Amino acid sequence: MRSHYFNGTHGLLIAVFSLGLVMSGCKPSADHKPIMEEEKFVNLLVEIYIAEARLASYPIERDSAIKLFIPFEDQLLEKYAISDSLLKETYRYYIDHPDEFDKIYDIVVDSLNLRHQKLEAVRN
Numbered sequence: 001m002r003s004h005y006f007n008g009t010h011g012l013l014i015a016v017f018s019l020g021l022v023m024s025g026c027k028p029s030a031d032h033k034p035i036m037e038e039e040k041f042v043n044l045l046v047e048i049y050i051a052e053a054r055l056a057s058y059p060i061e062r063d064s065a066i067k068l069f070i071p072f073e074d075q076l077l078e079k080y081a082i083s084d085s086l087l088k089e090t091y092r093y094y095i096d097h098p099d100e101f102d103k104i105y106d107i108v109v110d111s112l113n114l115r116h117q118k119l120e121a122v123r124n
Contacts (some may be wrong), residue, residue: 036082036090045108046082
């Protein structure tokens with residue numbers, strides 16, 4: 001079940017990674033397996049969505065937000081010890097396998113909702 005948690009903020013994520021895939025100039029291949037482990041990919045996506053939500057709270061233009069996001073993305077790649085090409089290959093795999101991506105996305109949403117619930121519990 002999708003959550004209202006994002007309130008439409010995942011557009012920046014989609015735009016940045018779609019742009020990266022388009023700029024790579026490579027065709028997706030349906031025959032390969034995802035390179036990143038599922039847990040690592042989920043954790044990376046959770047961090048990306050949290051960062052995106054923070055950026056969405058600032059009163060800045062979309063192109064400025066993307067400029068701020070790109071260095072953060074580079075830091076995440078370093079933190080998770082993956083290359084840009086590994087991330088792109090993983091995205092390509094899930095683009096070709098949307099049912100599997102739905103499962104990943106559900107885990108991400110559940111993780112974010114759990115974090116949100118914990119934060120709300122601390123506030124109360």
